[in-house]
Amino acid sequence: MSIPRRFFLQAGASTLLASLVHGCVQSSQRSLLSVDDSLLAQTKKRGYLLVVTEDDYPPFEFLVNGKPTGFDYDLLERLRKVVPFEIRQEIMPWQGILPGVAAGKYDLALTAVGITDERSKLLDFTRPIAESTIAYIKRKDDRSIKTLRDLSGKILGAQQGGVSLAAVPDLEAQLKQQGGAIAQVKQYRGFAEAYQDLLNGRLDAVLHNIVSLSVLVDEKPAIFELGERVSRKSYAAWAVKKGNQALLDLLNGFFSNLHDQGELKPLQEKWLKISFEHLPPQPLLPGDRPIQ
Structure with a gap:
């Protein structure tokens, strides 16, 4: 942040320091997402939010020299900065992810989950993060x-x-x-x-x-x-256990903020080599969409 020279002439060092600290606190507060009390209680019970990602699904998530990277990992790093609790990540093959979330072992499938009618019986989906046709x-x-x-x-x-x-x-x-x-x-x-x-x-x-x-x-x-x-138009989203509305609302707010601040499109272009300007604001099940 650039401080005009006249500010130093008009204010003492202590006043300047107080102003900077106050500004940083206000900025930090603005950046934090609003968290429902039930979600705070849920997170406090476990001690942290536990998310699970895949290990072999480029460009969404994959490993490079044993370290996670990809589109969803970039999103995870941004999410960590705007929630008032710890987020821990486990990485595993695809086959165990959705059953683990549906059973409550994990709080969130932080991966590009294709939205299907069958999965919607056990899981709730965030607003789409990409097309997945x-x-x-x-x-x-x-x-x-x-x-x-x-x-x-x-x-x-x-x-x-x-x-x-x-x-x-x-x-x-x-x-x-x-x-x-x-x-x-x-x-x-x-x-x-x-x-x-x-x-x-x-x-x-x-x-x-x-x-x-x-x-x-x-x-x-x-x-x-x-x-x-080869199929109906479909979308990818993150998934939570059916009925976990507090976490779903938090994540949808997170994605809405990214979209409104213009941060989502550059991430899509970086990782997906394509951007999606008009993703629906809520999941659409395949039965609602005609075959292309």
Whole structure:
């Protein structure tokens, strides 16, 4: 902060110090989010807010030399600065995250969770942080796949228990209308293995969200090629246990502030290689959205 020279002429050192301290306190108070009493009690009982993130889901969250990084990690660091309690983070494979939050083992799935009708029965979602529509990726040199229709008779890869697997019925319905059908869908714990099988010819295409595939193609344009969207328009959000309204309100306030202050778009462009100007202010379930 720049202090005009005339200020020093008009005020003593003690007055200047008091003014600076007062200003910093006011700024700190303005930056803190309002926290519901029930959430404070909930956090006090555990001693901290416990969030869980995935370890292999770039660009949203992943590890570099054993340290967490990515879009969601940047958001976590900003969240830590505006809440009056400690936030601890655990990192684990995808398969244990949502069951852990639904059971109350963790307070928050701080990861890009695809919003589905089935998940909404056990979890509540924040306002979306990104689009998560499922598309496909293929090998650059594979000339047999040019349009969505060409996925008929092909072997596809999807994540076990993930939203890419949940998008398969939409794709099957579209292919059926054209007289086609998927040959097989192989399920993988992580996408790294699925991409490797794609390169080795064990798969013809991999289904994943449009953001992750866009980043991969941006990094390896000579190897992979992005295909069409295969499902209804969908979104990714953070998730809390069903009924934890106090935490949900806090997080939605956090995202609203980031959006209003112009901080969310630069983070999206940095990590996702795309920005989303008009995300809905609340989750929309797949049943509310037509197939693209």
